Amino acid sequence: MNDYIIDIVILACLVLSAVWAVLSPRLLRAVVGLALASVCVTIVLFRLDSPLAGVFELSVCAGLISAVFISTISLAALETEESVVQTSKERIRRYWFLPPLLLLVGVAVTQLALPDMPVQAITGEGVREVLWNQRHLDLLGQIAVLLAGAFGVVVLFKGFETRVDKGIEIKETTGK
């Protein structure tokens, strides 16, 4: 038990960060909770002998995605104090049954999934060898997805220009 106390603490932090992200009435705090969850996932990946995946998770998910979310929130200027309180109350009133139901399902899944799970030794298979020699088609897929994403962003942001909308001036960047 004492050998695994670090793992248990990190997993508890991961769950608490996720719950904080979900329950926080403020969008910015939800994004911070998501970034904290990413950091916890990174530590878990390092503990599970997956350092390369951990580095990707830390740099991309905890860094880049959080920056994009915060930029989006500041661009859109989304929430007022009243809307935050109203949304929070409405959510509790309409969906009070969901948390215990999901928790029950989670406990059932955990109990069903645990028996007969194989635990084998690590073979030391290098991720570079796998990625370049065995699953090189994945790299082509990744390049295709990245290009599709880049084209999608270009199309979505094309033609952004300064305009007046409902009496509020919205300054936006141009895609040209």
Place this chain on the structure above:
Amino acid sequence: MNAELLSFYVAAIVLVALAGLYYLLVTTNLIRAVIGLELVTKAITVGLVLAGRLTGKVGIAQSLVITLIVVEVVIMVVAVGLILNAHRQTNDVDVRRLRNIKG
């Protein structure tokens, strides 16, 4: 890894996935929906690496996680672009305000 620690890992994965699923189910805010999707992805990431560790195929698990992260980022960035466009049209990011775009 003993069975006790494995049960903690499985419980954490299930709880984080359920938290993200709950967020996706209850929210009408598009940005919060993307955050819920991200939480589900975090649970899947840990699950993939845990499965790779248990079966002794850490390399394959890591390559799958890297692919997952690339796809996740592209989906997230395109989703944010769509959200900003929706905000331009309706001055809001509530899905209930987007009913006028249905065909």
